[in-house]
C-alpha cells in the first residue's frame with residue numbers, strides 16, 4: 006500500500022491535496038486518499054462478482070484521480086532493487102524465467118545485463134487468448150464508433166483526462182499504428198487491472214521502480230499487429246524524455262513466427278542511439294545499421310512468444326515490431342508502460358495501478 010504524501014509539505018492536507026481540482030467531470034471524488042483507495046478496492050471487488058459497465062467506467066476516473074494524487078506526492082530519488090545477476094541464467098538468446106521465479110532483483114539484473122527479462126507464462130494461456138479476442142472486438146467497436154455508428158458500450162468509450170493535462174492522446178496515430186488506448190475501453194481496462202493484480206505485475210512494477218507504479222493514458226495500448234505493417238527500430242525513451250519506467254509487453258498470441266513478434270537488441274544500452282540515419286526517416290527511428298552496431302557481438306533476436314509470455318524492459322531498450330508480410334496471422338499484445346511518479350513523462354496523464 007502506498008501513502009499519498011505531497012512532495013512539498015502540506016502533508017496534513019491528506020486527501021484534500023487535489024480536492025480543489027476538478028477531475029473528469031463525471032468522476033469527481035473529493036474524499037480522502039484512504040477513502041479513494043478504499044473506493045477503488047470496493048468497486049473492483051464488487052465488479053468481480055457482478056460486472057457493471059458503470060462501475061468499470063467509474064474505476065478509470067477514480068484510478069486517474071489516484072494517479073494524479075500519487076504523482077503529485079512522489080518523493081525524489083527512489084532506488085531500484087539491487088540486481089540479482091547470480092540467479093540470472095546464461096543463455097543463447099534470452100534466458101526464459103518462469104513467472105513464479107521472478108523477483109524485482111532478478112528483473113533489475115535482466116534489464117542491466119540483457120536490456121530486458123523474458124517471463125514465460127506470466128498470464129495463463131487461455132486467459133491471454135481470451136483477452137486477445139476482447140481486443141479484436143474493441144478494434145471492431147472502435148471502427149463503428151469512428152464511422153458514427155452506435156457502438157457497444159464498454160468496449161470503446163473515449164476517456165478524456167483531467168483538463169490540467171491538456172493532453173494530446175494521439176488517438177489517430179495510435180490507431181494507425183495498430184492500437185487502441187486501454188483507457189478508451191473501460192471493460193478491457195478493468196480486465197487488464199485484474200490481470201495485473203492476479204499476476205503480481207502491479208506489485209512487481211512498484212517494487213522494481215521503488216515507488217508506486219503508475220500507468221498512463223497515452224502509453225498503455227491494446228495492440229493488434231498485422232503482418233504487412235513493418236517495424237521501426239526505436240527506444241521509447243527517445244520520445245518520452247527522461248523517465249523512470251518499466252514496460253510490460255505481454256504477448257496474447259503465439260508470435261515471432263506465424264505472427265509479428267518483436268526484434269530485440271538483447272543488451273543493456275545506457276544511451277540513446279542516433280536516430281534518422283540511413284533508411285530511418287522518422288524522427289525517433291533507428292536504422293538497421295545503427296541497431297546492428299548497438300548490438301555489437303550479440304546477435305539481434307526475434308524470440309517466439311506463446312500467449313501469456315511477457316517481456317519486461319525500460320525506456321533504453323532497442324526493439325522493433327518483428328513482422329513480415331508472409332506471416333499468416335495478426336498478433337495481439339498489451340503494451341503497458343509503468344512509471345514512477347518521480348519520473349513521470351511530463352505530458353502524460355497518470356493512472357494508479359498498484360492500489
Ligand SMILES: O=C(O)CCC(=O)C(=O)O
Nearest residue numbers: 228230241254326338340
Ligand atoms: O507491439 C509491438 O510490436 C511494439 C511494442 C513496442 O514498441 C513497445 O512495447 O514498446
Ligand SMILES: [Fe+2]
Nearest residue numbers: 239240241324
Ligand atoms: Fe517500443
